[in-house]
Amino acid sequence: MGSTTQPILQAQDLSIGYKLNSKRLRKVAGPLQLEMHPGQLICLLGPNGAGKSTLIRTLSGLQPMLEGRVVIAGESISRLKPAAMARKLSMVLTDNVRSGNLDVYSLVALGRYPYTGWLGTLSAADKKIIHWAIEATNTEAFIHRKMDQLSDGESQKVMLARALAQDTPLVILDEPTAHLDLPNRVQLLRLLHQLAKQTNKAILISTHELDMALQVGDQVWLLAQGGQLTTGVPEDLVLNGSFEAAFDKAGFNFDKETGTFNIHQGAGQKVNLVGHGAAAFWTRRALQREGYIVATDTAEAVCTIKITEQNNGCLWVSTQEGSYQEHPTIAALLSSLRAAADTPSIHREQTEKDKA
Structure with a gap:
């Protein structure tokens, strides 16, 4: 009182x-x-x-x-x-x-x-x-x-x-x-x-x-x-x-946004998350567990993830270096991000082979 x-x-x-x-x-x-x-x-x-x-x-x-x-x-x-x-x-x-x-x-x-x-x-x-x-x-x-x-x-x-x-x-x-x-x-x-x-x-x-x-x-x-x-x-x-x-x-x-403690210390790349409600909350949790820093600064973000609501649930749309992908689940989104993170190293290995 x-x-x-x-x-x-x-x-x-x-x-x-x-x-x-x-x-x-x-x-x-x-x-x-x-x-x-x-x-x-x-x-x-x-x-x-x-x-x-x-x-x-x-x-x-x-x-x-x-x-x-x-x-x-x-x-x-x-x-x-x-x-x-x-x-x-x-x-x-x-x-x-x-x-x-x-x-x-x-x-x-x-x-x-x-x-x-x-x-x-x-x-x-x-x-x-x-x-x-x-x-x-x-x-x-x-x-x-x-x-x-x-x-x-x-x-x-x-x-x-x-x-x-x-x-x-x-x-x-x-x-x-x-x-x-x-x-x-x-x-x-x-x-x-x-x-x-x-x-x-x-x-x-x-x-x-x-x-x-x-x-x-x-x-x-x-x-x-x-x-x-x-x-x-x-x-x-x-x-x-x-x-x-x-x-x-x-x-x-x-x-401060969720009123919880993050046990995963983000030390990786920044991603921009656009969305609200429960889907955004749990997507943020999953990204932090993967080591990403969820940021609002789109200039420094390597990827933008937008959550859109549909009649049968949600759709996650990721945009990275001009590439546009749709993901039906958070698991599919994470799998795509992992694959994209491995791509640069594959390209570097191929370039080194070509030079040799």
Whole structure:
């Protein structure tokens, strides 16, 4: 949501890291200025070792901060007792719960512990919230099954249901998609985006799913090696080069046009691609895999490839040194480019034979 709302979470001059001993500290990042507002889904991104988990643990009070202040719903976490903290913040950690004696409903019901106390007696209001959490996460089909009978995707949804049953204004998830396959990763991130909007909770997730984070995140917190944190709307961070800087590695680069990383480093000839939509996207991918640099500068391009749509699909038309060819598939286009690339060497060999 916008900045007109009161923030649910604020970090002021926050420095995170570790105390090596009584006199030595290892600062990972800081000082940081952070805010989360109701209805926001924020994605924490960064390379391995940048300090994402350290930041998550510090914000949730699991690890002491080196300096600064963290405020949740108007109260400093340093002053909150565990029971009060549990009514303001719920967490979903990477490790799945695999207790053979615990069924799904019982685990979700544990989310009400901050309100029921040691006796654990559930009121009608508690049961209503539990039912809502189960319904919101689509876990009704297996509420009577044991936790060790669930798939990774099912287990992660149950843990989210428990966090929702806890009914806190702030929900933090550390690598919630770590053990999931692609369909379950997509489903979970889409669910989190919907829940933020529908419940007006602030949700923070630490994730490596960069392409999906660009689609679902209202904001991105981008933590780079060395502790530099950049925050903003994901599209702005793409356009201003923040992603290239944070994930700067030899051998691949971030493509602003597609929002993905290219693992193939173009070092060959330039080709000009004319087209749009899915066909252009996948043609670009195939050309980059072949080692071509897909450029918009027609003067330097050795070949121009134009994609035209037809009733039964697409047609790829390549123009190279006055030669005009049509290709029904990307495979046929690549085969033609390979043959053309071999032609100059054949001509050179024939010329050398003629001179001899």
